[in-house]
Amino acid sequence: xxxxxxxxxxxxxxxxxxxxxxxxxxxxxxxxxxxxxxxxxxxxxxxxxxxxxxxxxxxxxxxxxxxxxxxxxxxxxxxxxxxxxxxxxxxxxxxxxxxxxxxxxxxxxxxxxxxxxxxxxxxxxxxxxxxxxxxxxxxxxxxxxxxxxxxxxxxxxxxxxxxxxxxxxxxxxxxxxxxxxxxxxxxxxxxxxxxxxx
Amino acid sequence: xxxxxxxxxxxxxxxxxxxxxxxxxxxxxxxxxxxxxxxxxxxxxxxxxxxxxxxxxxxxxxxxxxxxxxxxxxxxxxxxxxxxxxxxxxxxxxxxxxxxxxxxxxxxxxxxxxxxxxxxxxxxxxxxxxxxxxxxxxxxxxxxxxxxxxxxxxxxxxxxxxxxxxxxxxxxxxxxxxxxxxxxxxxxxxxxxxxxxxxxxxxxxxxxxxxxxxxxxxxxxxxxxxxxxxxxxxxxxxxxxxxxxxxxxxxxxxxxxxxxxxxxxxxxxxxxxxxxxxxxxxxxxxxxxxxxxxxxxxxxxxxxxxxxxxxxxxxxxxxxxxxxxxxxxxxxxxxxxxxxxxxxxxxxxxxxxxxxxxxxxxxxxxxxxxxxxxxxxxxxxxxxxxxxxxxxxxxxxxxxxxxxxxxxxxxxxxxxxxxxxxxxxxxxxxxxxxxxxxxxxxxxxxxxxxxxxxxxxxxxxxx
Numbered sequence: 001x002x003x004x005x006x007x008x009x010x011x012x013x014x015x016x017x018x019x020x021x022x023x024x025x026x027x028x029x030x031x032x033x034x035x036x037x038x039x040x041x042x043x044x045x046x047x048x049x050x051x052x053x054x055x056x057x058x059x060x061x062x063x064x065x066x067x068x069x070x071x072x073x074x075x076x077x078x079x080x081x082x083x084x085x086x087x088x089x090x091x092x093x094x095x096x097x098x099x100x101x102x103x104x105x106x107x108x109x110x111x112x113x114x115x116x117x118x119x120x121x122x123x124x125x126x127x128x129x130x131x132x133x134x135x136x137x138x139x140x141x142x143x144x145x146x147x148x149x150x151x152x153x154x155x156x157x158x159x160x161x162x163x164x165x166x167x168x169x170x171x172x173x174x175x176x177x178x179x180x181x182x183x184x185x186x187x188x189x190x191x192x193x194x195x196x197x198x
Numbered sequence: 199x200x201x202x203x204x205x206x207x208x209x210x211x212x213x214x215x216x217x218x219x220x221x222x223x224x225x226x227x228x229x230x231x232x233x234x235x236x237x238x239x240x241x242x243x244x245x246x247x248x249x250x251x252x253x254x255x256x257x258x259x260x261x262x263x264x265x266x267x268x269x270x271x272x273x274x275x276x277x278x279x280x281x282x283x284x285x286x287x288x289x290x291x292x293x294x295x296x297x298x299x300x301x302x303x304x305x306x307x308x309x310x311x312x313x314x315x316x317x318x319x320x321x322x323x324x325x326x327x328x329x330x331x332x333x334x335x336x337x338x339x340x341x342x343x344x345x346x347x348x349x350x351x352x353x354x355x356x357x358x359x360x361x362x363x364x365x366x367x368x369x370x371x372x373x374x375x376x377x378x379x380x381x382x383x384x385x386x387x388x389x390x391x392x393x394x395x396x397x398x399x400x401x402x403x404x405x406x407x408x409x410x411x412x413x414x415x416x417x418x419x420x421x422x423x424x425x426x427x428x429x430x431x432x433x434x435x436x437x438x439x440x441x442x443x444x445x446x447x448x449x450x451x452x453x454x455x456x457x458x459x460x461x462x463x464x465x466x467x468x469x470x471x472x473x474x475x476x477x478x479x480x481x482x483x484x485x486x487x488x489x490x491x492x493x494x495x496x497x498x499x500x501x502x503x504x505x506x507x508x509x510x511x512x513x514x515x516x517x518x519x520x521x522x523x524x525x526x527x528x529x530x531x532x533x534x535x536x537x538x539x540x541x542x543x544x545x546x547x548x549x550x551x552x553x554x555x556x557x558x559x560x561x562x563x564x565x566x567x568x569x570x571x572x573x574x575x576x577x578x579x580x581x582x583x584x585x586x587x588x589x590x591x592x593x594x595x596x597x598x599x600x601x602x603x604x605x606x607x608x609x610x611x612x613x614x615x616x617x618x619x620x621x622x623x624x625x626x627x628x629x630x631x632x633x634x635x636x637x638x639x640x641x642x643x644x645x646x647x648x649x650x651x652x653x654x655x656x657x658x659x660x661x
Contacts, residue, residue: 111345115345166218168220193224
């Protein structure tokens with residue numbers, strides 16, 4: 001599915017200073033029953049946002065009016081556990097376009113890159129600074145420049161480079177996905193399939 | 199320089215290497231289920247694409263299906279639609295579909311091996327992170343997202359950067375009552391739930407050589423719980439014996455050809471891994487988790503440790519608060535409300551044999567609800583044929599019908615809020631087994647003794 005082209009993102013950020021946030025927290029299994037990619041954002045962090053009686057849990061950052069923006073900043077090993085792409089759909093659908101952390105789980109990171117959510121991996125010390133910055137003033141802006149592969153705290157202009165492969169960078173900035181690439185390779189694929197051992 | 203087992207299988211499936219980008223990897227076998235496939239089929243439709251090799255994909259309904267009265271229509275409307283959608287998609291594209299009631303139906307990672315689809319040297323993917331299970335046969339097997347499910351359906355390939363290589367060596371002999379599950383949980387507790395992220399693991403050493411195929415599947419299954427994309431074990435006679443004669447296994451001349459190839463699938467002596475760990479079998483005890491990720495585990499006889507430096511104190515406290523446990527608590531003797539035997543981790547026949555061997559002649563505790571869910575219809579049939587069902591009933595247990603069930607609690611099998619469950623599954627995440635449920639991961643042996651006593655019990659104390 002094509003998605004919005006990612007160039008430069010300037011936004012405030014929502015902090016989630018918890019390590020090892022797994023995809024069952026991002027979207028619990030009981031909300032995976034849809035057959036179309038619709039309205040997953042409603043249940044993003046469902047059991048951390050709502051009590052069992054569906055009342056809002058006010059202390060959770062997504063429910064705190066002072067936090068908003070298109071960047072989610074989270075503790076290390078974000079997105080571990082299940083391979084459910086629904087987790088990234090929920091993040092995208094809620095309105096986030098980038099997730100910043102010091103470490104991402106593998107499948108989650110791939111899923112992000114496949115649907116146009118930019119995973120921005122920064123050092124642990126810089127991540128702490130970012131959390132402090134948001135804590136100091138939730139209106140502080142951050143800037144993600146995909147072309148230069150830079151994540152910047154706007155107020156101080158302190159920045160750090162992040163990694164992304166040339167291929168994925170080109171996909172993200174053009175809104176392409178892997179199938180756009182693969183469908184032109186079908187002859188090569190079937191030739192390969194015919195040569196396989198058994 | 200020599201190649202690792204992983205290199206051999208990966209490299210032989212690369213169609214194209216993209217400079218500063220992923221490899222285009224050919225996929226031999228693809229499993230799909232009702233939860234992570236429907237949006238992929240919507241994608242195909244939107245792009246007006248057909249499935250390139252329908253015969254290389256196998257579908258089962260397992261994640262979102264009831265485990266009682268499977269012969270009746272599914273009550274939950276959304277679940278019913280999802281299962282129906284899978285059937286419709288498979289029919290439309292000519293994909294093998296083993297739905298509810300089909301004799302080959304079951305949990306995707308149980309039915310692949312038991313039907314002989316899972317074989318050494320293959321690349322196997324599924325929209326499910328526990329696809330790593332199939333690595334027990336010397337295959338490269340890992341979980342993928344729905345976008346990648348669509349890629350495999352459309353082009354029989356995915357685009358992935360080759361992971362780094364890790365070797366985990368466990369030498370020696372396991373003590374009595376220490377099971378493959380304990381070995382896996384022990385390793386995860388040492389490496390943490392992110393210690394193998396970015397790596398593909400090869401398990402080597404005498405412990406894995408001596409292990410049954412079922413045990414190897416349990417170990418490879420849990421590779422993802424330390425962040426690894428997958429884990430694999432070099433095929434040997436045990437592997438060939440398991441596969442031979444199964445429905446989808448190669449036959450006659452093809453079989454000879456296959457075995458000849460499979461015998462080449464081992465890591466060369468001079469191959470180099472990016473990271474290696476060595477553990478001793480004698481140091482492994484029956485394990486149990488106490489927190490909200492599988493890395494938070496200790497030997498069952500020990501007490502809950504204090505937060506260490508690498509663990510952020512806040513996250514550690516959050517986990518213990520959720521469990522209503524405290525640093526220093528002893529695990530033995532904690533009251534348990536539920537016991538769950540099943541899942542792609544421990545829902546195979548060997549697990550039911552182990553469980554039955556313990557409870558035979560004993561009675562289930564009145565204070566415990568036990569849910570016993572076979573991994574597949576074939577497992578269910580063996581449970582009946584081998585007389586295990588009689589033993590279960592005699593001891594006060596009931597058996598459910600196959601599926602993923604309370605492992606992820608997508609269906610009605612949810613552990614109630616605040617209750618404690620000893621589970622033979624793979625994840626103790628917050629709410630994984632139901633909103634507010636508290637999961638303690640352990641082996642089928644620990645599950646069995648706990649079901650008898652109603653509290654966390656060291657199997658070495660009663661067996």
